[in-house]
Amino acid sequence: MKHLLLIHADEEAWEGLDEGERLMALGEVAPLLRDLRARRQLLGLGQLQPTATATTVRVREGRTLVTDGPYAETKEQLGGYWLVSCQPEQATEIARAIAPRRVPGGVEVRALVER
Amino acid sequence: MLLIYTEAGSWQRKSEEERQALYAEYLALDDDLRAAGRLAGTSELRPVAEAVAVRAGGLVTDGPYAETKEQLGGYYIVDCESLDEALEIAARIPSARDGAVEVRPLVEARG
Numbered sequence: 001m002k003h004l005l006l007i008h009a010d011e012e013a014w015e016g017l018d019e020g021e022r023l024m025a026l027g028e029v030a031p032l033l034r035d036l037r038a039r040r041q042l043l044g045l046g047q048l049q050p051t052a053t054a055t056t057v058r059v060r061e062g063r064t065l066v067t068d069g070p071y072a073e074t075k076e077q078l079g080g081y082w083l084v085s086c087q088p089e090q091a092t093e094i095a096r097a098i099a100p101r102r103v104p105g106g107v108e109v110r111a112l113v114e115r
Numbered sequence: 116m117l118l119i120y121t122e123a124g125s126w127q128r129k130s131e132e133e134r135q136a137l138y139a140e141y142l143a144l145d146d147d148l149r150a151a152g153r154l155a156g157t158s159e160l161r162p163v164a165e166a167v168a169v170r171a172g173g174l175v176t177d178g179p180y181a182e183t184k185e186q187l188g189g190y191y192i193v194d195c196e197s198l199d200e201a202l203e204i205a206a207r208i209p210s211a212r213d214g215a216v217e218v219r220p221l222v223e224a225r226g
Contacts, residue, residue, distance in 0.1 A: 002158070004158070004160065004190070006180070006187070008180050008181070044156060046221045047221065047222040048116060048219045048220070048222070049219065049221065051219075053219070053220050054218065054219050055198065055201075055202060055205075055217075055218045056217050056218070057202055057205035057211055057215070057216045057218060058211055058212075058214075058215045058216070059206055060212070064202075064206040066202060070217050070219075071120045071185070071215050071217040072120075072183050074183075076180075078118070081116075083156075088167075092167055092169070095167075095175075096173050099169045099170075099173065104171065106168055106169050106170040106171065106180050107168065107169045108166055108168045108179055108180035108181075108187075109168070109169070110163070110165075110166050110187065111160070111161040111165055112158045112159070113158065113160065113161055
């Protein structure tokens with residue numbers, strides 16, 4: 001099964017960390033990343049640019065409406081994702097391991113529709 | 116990354132005919148993006164009712180991380196020349212007509 005792990009974090013708090021703390025946070029997940037890569041379970045990962053660069057698009061009655069900002073104006077925003085091939089229990093384990101610790105946040109685990 | 120937000124259950128409320136038509140539209144969009152070399156990944160997500168969320172302190176709860184009216188239902192990762200091109204693609208996503216598509220640039224991978 002494929003699972004998308006969506007990392008949500010308090011963006012302001014994250015940007016408020018100093019460079020060393022941010023690097024340390026990213027470094028903590030490096031062994032897990034290597035492990036998943038070695039087992040060919042990591043299908044993709046990405047870090048999103050801050051929501052200041054987000055744009056939301058809607059189409060209503062044939063007209064495209066473009067607004068600046070993310071879909072939901074919440075304090076915690078999607079900041080990155082991991083796409084992994086694994087069973088649901090392992091997906092939850094990985095989510096626990098990559099959940100933000102230095103700033104408020106969490107991880108949503110979503111299974112992909114397989115075709 | 117194009118994140119597709121739709122109201123939970125909106126897909127289930129559509130008739131089989133409507134669903135088939137929308138799937139065909141999605142497939143056509145995927146084909147176009149693939150042919151143009153723009154498609155880096157896309158998927159529909161299984162219903163949010165099956166989601167789990169990991170919260171502060173490692174607490175695992177059923178359901179999505181944020182309880183919003185609309186929920187993430189699928190995504191596209193597209194390789195574009197410009198934001199405008201990404202916005203044009205977003206507007207072609209069928210769910211943009213009854214939901215919303217959030218367009219987020221990705222941090223380019225180092226090395």
